[in-house]
Amino acid sequence: MDPITLLTVVVLAVFVGFEVVSKVSSTLHTPLMSGANAIHGIILIGAILVAGQTTEAGLLVVALIAVVLATANLVGGFVVTDRMLGMFRGRKTTQPTAPTAPAGEGK
Amino acid sequence: MSLLAPEWTAILYLIAAVCFILALKGLSSPRTARRGNLIGAAGAFVAVVTVFLSARLENIPAILVAIAVGSAVAAPIARRVQMTQMPQLVALFNGVGGGAAALVALLELGHNADPWVRVAVVFTMLIGAISFAGSGVTVAKLQELITTRPVIFPGMRWAMTAVLLAAVVAGGFVVATGSGGWAVALLLLGLAAGLLLVLPVGGADVPIVISLLNAFTGLAVAASGIVLDNLLLVVAGTLVGASGTILTRAMASAMGRGVSGIMFGAFRGGSTAGSTTQSNRPVRSSGPEDVAVLLAYAQRVIIVPGYGLAVAQGQHTIAELATTLAARGVEVDFAIHPVAGRMPGHMNVLLAEANVPYESLKEMAEVNPEFKHADVALVVGANDVVNPAAKSSPGSPIYGMPILEVGQARQVIFLKRSMRPGFAGIENELLYDPKTSLLFGDAKDSLTKVLGAVNAL
Numbered sequence: 001m002d003p004i005t006l007l008t009v010v011v012l013a014v015f016v017g018f019e020v021v022s023k024v025s026s027t028l029h030t031p032l033m034s035g036a037n038a039i040h041g042i043i044l045i046g047a048i049l050v051a052g053q054t055t056e057a058g059l060l061v062v063a064l065i066a067v068v069l070a071t072a073n074l075v076g077g078f079v080v081t082d083r084m085l086g087m088f089r090g091r092k093t094t095q096p097t098a099p100t101a102p103a104g105e106g107k
Numbered sequence: 108m109s110l111l112a113p114e115w116t117a118i119l120y121l122i123a124a125v126c127f128i129l130a131l132k133g134l135s136s137p138r139t140a141r142r143g144n145l146i147g148a149a150g151a152f153v154a155v156v157t158v159f160l161s162a163r164l165e166n167i168p169a170i171l172v173a174i175a176v177g178s179a180v181a182a183p184i185a186r187r188v189q190m191t192q193m194p195q196l197v198a199l200f201n202g203v204g205g206g207a208a209a210l211v212a213l214l215e216l217g218h219n220a221d222p223w224v225r226v227a228v229v230f231t232m233l234i235g236a237i238s239f240a241g242s243g244v245t246v247a248k249l250q251e252l253i254t255t256r257p258v259i260f261p262g263m264r265w266a267m268t269a270v271l272l273a274a275v276v277a278g279g280f281v282v283a284t285g286s287g288g289w290a291v292a293l294l295l296l297g298l299a300a301g302l303l304l305v306l307p308v309g310g311a312d313v314p315i316v317i318s319l320l321n322a323f324t325g326l327a328v329a330a331s332g333i334v335l336d337n338l339l340l341v342v343a344g345t346l347v348g349a350s351g352t353i354l355t356r357a358m359a360s361a362m363g364r365g366v367s368g369i370m371f372g373a374f375r376g377g378s379t380a381g382s383t384t385q386s387n388r389p390v391r392s393s394g395p396e397d398v399a400v401l402l403a404y405a406q407r408v409i410i411v412p413g414y415g416l417a418v419a420q421g422q423h424t425i426a427e428l429a430t431t432l433a434a435r436g437v438e439v440d441f442a443i444h445p446v447a448g449r450m451p452g453h454m455n456v457l458l459a460e461a462n463v464p465y466e467s468l469k470e471m472a473e474v475n476p477e478f479k480h481a482d483v484a485l486v487v488g489a490n491d492v493v494n495p496a497a498k499s500s501p502g503s504p505i506y507g508m509p510i511l512e513v514g515q516a517r518q519v520i521f522l523k524r525s526m527r528p529g530f531a532g533i534e535n536e537l538l539y540d541p542k543t544s545l546l547f548g549d550a551k552d553s554l555t556k557v558l559g560a561v562n563a564l
Contacts, residue, residue, distance in 0.1 A: 001336050010329070013342050016128055017349025024135040024354070025444075026361050027469065029451035033354055034197045034417075035134040035144050037321050040204050040328045040347045041150055044174075045158040046211045046335050051173070052164025059214055060166060064173040065165075066210035071177025073204035076328050078148040079185035080196055081134075085141040086191075098439040 008060035031084045038077025116161035118340035119153055127343050128148025131350055154339055190457055191417040194450045195249040198317045202242025205324040208331045209235030209294060215334045216290050222282055229278040232290065234327040236297025237304060238320045244305040245313050245320070255313075258306040267303045270296055278422040304370065311491060311505070312369040314450040315358050322351025361445035361509070390526070393544040395553065398485075398520055399560030401544075402428075405482035405518075407438045409474065411511055412458065414448050415488020415524060421551035422461035423439065425487060428558045429463065435561075440467050442474040442484075442511050444492035475512050484516035488550045490522070494535045503533055521541040522553045 024032055047070045051063035111119070116466060126146050133143015143301045164170070181200070188196050198213075212231035219225055247253045275294040280289040308316050329344025359366045402408055410429065416422060441463060447454035469477075478484060486493055493513045496503040513519050514537055521538060523545060539542055546553050 001333070001338070002476045006333065006341065009338060009341060009431050013329075013345035014349040014558050015353075017131070017346040018353055020128060021130045021135050021350040021353050022348075023355065025137075026357070026445040027452045027455045028135065028137060028140060029354060029358055029361075030194075030453050030456065031140055031144075032131070032134045033321055033351070033450075034193075035130060035147060036325070036347045036351055037197055037204070038353070039130065039143075039147055039151070039203045039343055040208075040321070040325045042123075042127075042154055042330045042340065042343045043199070043204055043208045043211060043331060044151075045154055046337065046340055047207055048155070048158050048164070048170055048329075048547050049162060049335055049337070050211050050214045051166055051170050052162060053218075054140040054214065055135040059168065060344030062210055063214055064169060066207040066214070067170055068180075068495075069174035069210070069308075070207035071174045072181035073207065074151055074176045076185040076196070076200045077184050077204075078144060078151070080143045080188070080193065080200070082141065082148075083186060084190075084193065084456050085144060087456050090251075090450060 031081055034077060034081040034084060038074060038081055041070055041072075041074025041077050044074050046070075110160045111157070113161070116157055117338070119157040119253060119303055120163075120337075123150040123154035123157070124339055124342040124346075126153070126168075127346055130348060135150045139461070144173070160178040168252040181511045190460055191414075191448075192250070192446075193456070194314060194453065195246045197370075197450075198245045198249065198320070201317065201321050202204060202239045202246070205235040205238025205327055206318070207235075208327040209297065211238065211331050212327075212334055213287075213290055213294065215331075216281070216285060216287065216334045219334065220285065224334055225282040225285060226304075227330045228290075229293065231330040231334060232293050232329045233274055233278065233297045234323050234330070235504050238299025238323045238327060240298040241305040241316065241320045241323075242301075244302060245317050248305075248308075248313050255309070257309045258277055263303065263307065267300070270299045270303060271460065274300060287564075293399050308369060311317060311446070314324050314446065315355060315366065315369055317450070318351060318355040318358055319370070320533060322348050322355060325349075325351050330499065357444075358451050361451055381510045382482050390538055391541070393546055395546060395556035396560045397544065398522075398546050398557050399564060401483050401520060402432055402485065402557070403435055403437070403561050405437055406442075407433060407477075407481045408483045408485060409440050409442050409469075409478060409513075409516065411442045411444070411489050411493060411513055412447060412454055413444075413484040413487060413489020415490075415494060416486070416550045417448055417454070417457050419488065419550035419552075421487065421549075421554050422457050422463075423471075424551055424554040426458070426461040427465045429467070429556055431558060431561055440469050440474065440477070442478075442513075443540065444471055444511050445487070445509075447489065447492055476513045481516040483518045483520060484513035486513055486519065487554070490523070490535055491533065493537060494533060495537055496533055496535070505533060513537070514540065517542065521545045522550055523547060524549060 045048040054060050130147025132145045133139040209232045212228045216228050277293040325347025326342045332340025432439050443453050493511050497505045497508040497510045
C-alpha cells in the first residue's frame, strides 16, 4: 500500500473515531466499549487470509487457533453487546409489541 | 480462484468500514444503540463473506470448522453469562482478539521482507500480546481468582523497564532478520509486559484498564492491516483505537482519575494501596423492621445501588421494594454513580434488567443536589462511591473521585455484608456517622426482609 494513502486513511479514521464517540453519556460507556470490542474482532478476516495461504500443517494449526480466537471476539462481542442493549430497550418495547405478537403467530 | 474482482472487494470492504462507523455512532446514543450494534454485526458479516470470495484460499473446510467452533463457544457464553460477570466477558473477548492479531502477525512474518512491514509485524505482536496477557489479568481480578488489590513487588519498575528494553531489542532483531525465534521471544516479552502492566492496578480501576486494552487491541488490528495490506483492518482497527482512547479518558474522568495515574500510580509508591485496617469503632446496627419504618414513613428516598446488590442478585427485590414504597406515596429515585457496579453504565444495565423505569435512574450530577432534600438515603452494597474520603483525605487512593453525597440526607442506611472495606480497600467514615444505621447481611436477604416488614406495616 502506498504509504501516503495509508497515512491519509489512518489520520482520517482517527478523527472519525474521536468524533463519533466524543459526547457519550456514562450510561452507554459499557455497551460502547463492548461494541468497539466486537468491531476489532474483524481481525478474523486477517486470520482467515493467513490460514488460507499456509500449506504447512504446524502453521495451519496456529492460524486456525487465531481464527477461533478472532471468531470468539467478533461473534461473542456482538452478541453480548446486543444482550446488554436489549435490557435497556426491552421494557419500553414490550408494551407496544405485545398486541402484535398474536398477529405474528397467525401468519 | 477468486470470484470477486479487486474493485468489488474494495467496495465491499468500504461498505463494511462504513457499517463500523455507523455502529460506533449508533452506540453513542440510547435510542440508536441496539440498531448500531446490529449494523456493526452486518458489516462484519459482509467483510467475512467478502474475504472468502476475494482471495484464493486453501484449507477452506478447516477454516469454516474453526469459525463454527469459535461461534459455538462464544455465542452461548455471551448469551448466558450473568450480567454481573459481563465486564469479565468483555475483557476476555478483547484479550482473545489481541491474541489473534498477534498470531496473525507472527504467521505473516515469513511473507514479508520489507522492513517497514516488519515494523508493523513487531508492533502488532507486541501490542496484541500485551492486550492478551493484560486482559487475562483483568479477568482474573474481576472474577476474584487473584486479589483485586494492586500486586506490587520490589523491583517491579525495573522488571518492567527490562522487559520493555528486551522487547525493543527482540523487535529490532525481528525487523533485521525476520527470524521466527526472535518473533516468539517478542511474543513472550509482550505477554510479560501485559502482566506487569496490569497487576499493579487496583480493583476499582480495572474497568478503565479494560477500556485501554480494548484501544490497544484496536491498534494491533490496525497494524495487522498494514502487514496484510488490508485497508479494512487498518480502518476498523484505527477506529477502535481512537474511540477506545476517548472512551478510556471519559471513564477515567468520570472517576476523577488520570489514565497515567491509574496505570503507573502503584509504581510511584503505594498511592493505590489504601488501608486495610478494620477499626473496632462502634457502629449503629439495626434490624429490618427499623429500616422498614424509616423507609415507609419517609417523603423522599434515594436508593444508591452498588456492586454488592448485583452480586446478591438483589436487583429484582430492590425494584419491588421501590414499587411498594412508591405505592405508599414515597418518592423513590435511584442514584447511579458512573462507576456503580464494575464498569461505567453497568448498574444501569442491571436495573434495566429488573424493569426499573429508566426515568427513576438518576445520574450523579442530577441527583447530588437532591440528597439534602431526601429523608433517607438507602445504600445497598455500595461503599467506595459514597465514601467521603474521596473529598476529604488527599492521601486516599480514591481522592478526587466524584462521589454521591449521601451524607447530606437526613438518615443514611447501609445494607452491607460486613464491615469489610469496599473494592478499593478503604474505610468509610460515613459508616460511623451518628445518622447512619447499618443492616448487615446479604443484600438480597436483607431487602427481602425489609420488603416483608414494609408490607406488614
